[in-house]
Amino acid sequence: MTPANEDNAHAEQPRRHKRLKAWGQLVGAFFLVWMFGTVVGPWLETRIPVFNKIVETIEKQDIDSNAYFYSEIKASYDAEPYLRSALEQGVPDQAGWTWPFISGIVICLVILWLGFRFMPVD
Secondary structure (H helix, E strand, O other): OOHHHHHHHHHHHHHHHHHHHHHHHHHHHHHHHHHHHHHHHHHHHHHOHHHHHHHHHHHHOOOOHHHOOOOOOHHHHHHHHHHHHHHHHOOHHHOOOOHHHHHHHHHHHHHHHHHHHHOOOO
């Protein structure tokens, strides 16, 4: 092997290790989310007394909790006039592209840039 090929092979080894590490972290994060949803969540459900009371109320009143906010239930029809009047009474000059909104976006972008600029890279 020539010295250029050896240097290329040595430079490719850490890059491959970083990729494998990144994929391992991604798969690990998905695994942790799955574990929380299938193991930790149901275990916590039995340990939190307030949650048990909510579940009992849902079962007693025969509420479809999966479709509570999205279907034809009385609560959604009762809430609609309140939401419409709140939107109509809103102050239009406090919505949209105001200076506080734009400055918030700029501050967030600066914080992100600082993080990417000064965070250590392995």
